[in-house]
Amino acid sequence: MYVAKDALVEYWVDSLVQFLSFQSPSDSGSLSQFLFFRYDDTNPEAEKKEYIDHIEEIVGWMGWEPFKITCSSDYFQELYELAVELIRRGHAYVDHQTPDQIKEFREKKMNSPWRDRPIEESLKLFDNMKRGMIEEGKATLRMKQDMQSDNFNMYDLIAYRIKFTPHPHAGDKWCIYPSYDYTHCIVDSIENITHSLCTLEFETRRASYYWLLDALGLYQPYVWEYSRLNITNTVMSKRKLNRLVTEKWVDGWDDPRLMTLAGLRRRGVTASSINSFVRGIGITRSDNSMIRQDRLEYHIREELNKTAPRTMVVLNPLKVVITNMDASTMELDAKKWPDAPADDASSFYKIPFSKVVYIEESDFRMKDSKDYYGLAPGKSVLLRYAFPIKCTEVIFGEDNKTILEIHAEYDPSKKTKPKGVLHWVSESSPGVDPLKVEVRLFSKLFMSENPAELDDWLGDLNPESKIVVTDVYAIHSLKSAVIGDTFQFERLGYFVVDKDSSPEKLVFNRTVTLRDSYGKGGGK
Incomplete structure (x- = not known):
């Protein structure tokens, strides 16, 4: 069994994850026990060590350990010898057409003028190509397939091209490199792959795949294609993602807005929730289906609701001065988990409560109404894990419009039973x-x-896909959080500590909001 590097599409979620997620990595008899993980590194100009390292690392993060990791470049010598054999059998020839000429002749279903050159001549020229005696672009080795076929992928595909570029894995031994179309099926056969899995855009290449193996008399694996993963409100193609990154529409391959594995991980999405999502949608050959992002977010919430401890953070702080409290600070217990037993100290964290607290600006308005549960003049709310407070005065700025702070009184007896419950933070x-x-x-x-x-x-990019909020207030105990730690900010969503954090300032990425439209909603 084999999945090509192209299936992973380097940094993003695609068919590798879709395939692997048939089973949990911990399942006995997991498919990974039979999976070859191969880098189809046939183009030395396209191979970058950062990609290679990242692919292997991200697959490990997803919880998968392949049976064997190989590279197509491991077989360069065998591939070359088989190319020579292909020429000897009359199934390949050295061609001198330019790329534009090849394109034109293919469109007209015309044979190359060098298609019928003598076998010995092609053998000699191919050897010259290998020894670096022919310039780049001056010759290619093409397979002699069927220029009259209805399948464009049978129009004498290129098997080898000249590139005077060292290879990151094979070094500078070669100046000719095999194409993907030539390499893929042969290495599948050499490695005794049972099933070669590709997405549907490779279906038209199946004829060429089997033509080449038949021409060389090699073992033929079973090829199976399925639809690629398409998710709403994003793009998944390699070309479009590359434009987003290289033209700086996003902040790199691990931008949390991208549906890349690196981006999802940086956003705080766990590998198990991705696996759960993919297992839930299954595999199909329908290429028109779009999976709603809400569905992925549902699986993310399902896990984070169980694993992310609760805490309180205020995005847009509004100062509240509790006038009937002295300058002392008391320490209160807050629940990390909604159903924490009262006798389990590890399920609680300490929060300070003092004369000055901060609530969200959006949780205060000047005019009250029946369907409003926030704070208003003369109205009471409950500060979560603390006490009821009642607004007694509003302090305005010089313009008589800007609210500077709220004055309130708290009920230390907790006899007041307001309907509204607000999150808050306090001076430490x-x-x-x-x-x-x-x-x-x-x-x-x-x-x-x-x-x-x-x-x-x-032009369809959402201008508000990333909003940075600075000067956010959090409880001081969060200062010990490290990169990758996840939390539920009560009433705000699930958040993860970003790699941009420093000792001077923590940075949090919102993974998902608390509620969704697909499942039952978020945390309690």
Whole structure:
């Protein structure tokens, strides 16, 4: 069994994850026990060590350990010898057409003028190519297939081209390199692959795959194609993703807005939730299906609701001064988990409560209403894990419009039973502000469900797909958080500590909001 590097498409979620996720990595008899993980590194100019290292590392992060890791470049000598044999059998020839000429002749279903050159002449020229005696672009080795076929992939595909470029794995031994179309099926056969899995765009190459193995008299694996993963409000193609990154529409391959494995991981998505998502959608040959992002987010919430401890953070702080409290600070218990037993100390964390607390700006308004559960003049709310407070005065700025702070009184007896419950943070001690952090709020990268169908797909980018909120207030105990730690910010969503964090300032990425439209919703 084999999945090519192209199936992973380097940094993004695609057919490798879709295939691997048939079973959990921990399942006995897992498919990974039979999986060859191969780098189809046939083009020395396209192979970068950072890609190679990342692919292997990200597959490991997904929880998969292949039976064997190989490279197509491991077989360069065998591939060359088989190319010589192909010429000897009259199934390949050295061609001197330019790329434009090849394209024109293919469109007209015309044979190359060098198609019928003598076998000995092609053998000599191919040897000259190997020894670096012919310039780049001046010759290729082409397979002698069927120029009259209805399948474009049978129009004498290129088997070898000249490139005076060292290979990151094979070194400088070669100046001719095999094409993917030539290499793929032969290495499948050499490695005794039972099933070669590809996405549907490779279906038209099946004829060429079997033609070459038949021409060389080699063992023929079973080829099976299936549809690639398509998710709404994003793009999944290699070409489009590359444009987004190289033209700096996003912040690199691991931008949390991208449906790349690196981006999803940086956003705080776990490998197990990705596996669960893919197992849930299954495999299909229908190439028109679009999976809603909400469905992936549902699986993310299902896991984070169980694993992410709760804490409180205020995005847009509004100062509340509790006038009937002295300058002391009390320490309260807050639940890390909604159903934490009262006698389990590890399920709680400590939060300070002092004369000055901060609530969300959006949780206060000047006019109350029956369907409003926030704070308003003369109205009471409950500060979660703390006490009821009642707004007694609103302090405005010089313009008489900007609210500077709220004055309130708290009920230490907790006899007041307001309907509204607000999250909040407090000064850690009198005059000491809460911990200041940065929060990045991510939403769908594109406004349309299927931007790939649009002519101006870049014009469909969501200008509010990333919102950076600075000067966010958090409880001081979060200062010990490290990169990769996940939390549920009560009422705000699930968040992860980003790699941009420093000792001076923590940075959090929002993974998902608390509620969704696909499943039952988020955390409690």
